[in-house]
Amino acid sequence: MLQGRFHSGGGTGLGATAPPHGQKLGFYDAxxxxxxxxxxxxxxxxxxxxxxxxxxxxxxxxxxxxxAAEQEARRQAEALAQQLREAVQARDTFLQVAAHELTARPTGSRS
Structure with a gap:
């Protein structure tokens, strides 16, 4: 049926392929x-x-x-940013109180 499709020549056409080794040895047909x-x-x-x-x-x-690692890192970064905001707020409050105490006249009785 497909006899002649394979040829042993060194053809250059698209369909030019060498037969499988087993076919060359006669183990099976085309x-x-x-x-x-x-x-x-x-x-x-x-x-x-x-x-x-x-x-x-x-x-x-x-x-x-x-x-998942990125989301965890973002969560940790947000927690650190919140701690930083709280620390800055505490610093600002301390500086306001300290400035007020340093500039305010002392009141009270003199001994």
């Missing part, structure tokens, strides 16, 4: 050789798709880990 190529290509591309899917899944897991 139809079985084509079937082997189809199955081989199917297995190869299935494995390629599976490998890419696993790689994408791993990348997605890593992205999730990084996102």
């Amino acid at each position: 139809d079985f050789g084509v079937l082997l190529r189809v199955i081989g290509n199917s297995v190869f591309f299935t494995l390629l798709v599976w490998h890419n899917a696993v790689s994408l899944h791993r990348a997605d897991l890593r992205r999730g880990e990084l996102l």
